[in-house]
Amino acid sequence: MRRGVEWSIPICARLHAACDLPIWIKPNAGLPTVEAGAIHYHTSAEFFASHFARLREAGASFVGACCGSTPEFVRALVKAR
Numbered sequence: 001m002r003r004g005v006e007w008s009i010p011i012c013a014r015l016h017a018a019c020d021l022p023i024w025i026k027p028n029a030g031l032p033t034v035e036a037g038a039i040h041y042h043t044s045a046e047f048f049a050s051h052f053a054r055l056r057e058a059g060a061s062f063v064g065a066c067c068g069s070t071p072e073f074v075r076a077l078v079k080a081r
Contacts, residue, residue, distance in 0.1 A: 004030035004043050004068075005051045009058050016059025025060045027051075029068030041068030049076035056081075 008027040015023050030043035048065065055063050065073040 004028045004041075005048050005055075009051065009054050012055055012058040012060050022061035023059050024062040024064065025055055026064040026066040027055075028066050029073065032068060043068065045070070045072040045076040048073050049080040052077055052080035 005027040008025055012023055012025050015025075027048070029041040029048060032039045032041055034040075048069070052063055063077055065077065
């Protein structure tokens with residue numbers, strides 16, 4: 001089960017409904033797992049960016065990426081817009 005960008009959509013919608021300020025949403029690349037003592041995130045940049053339109057529809061003014069993301073995630077967001 002993934003818990004990252006897709007979970008940010010209803011949170012973004014609630015924030016947007018509660019105020020008329022710009023919403024900046026920076027989801028994680030899912031929940032981390034520890035494998036062989038190292039932290040790994042299993043969300044791909046493509047999966048992450050595939051939620052861009054839904055985040056904008058939910059009221060996001062700015063969309064970024066946080067924990068577990070790489071510059072590739074941001075490049076994918078730019079392509080998705």
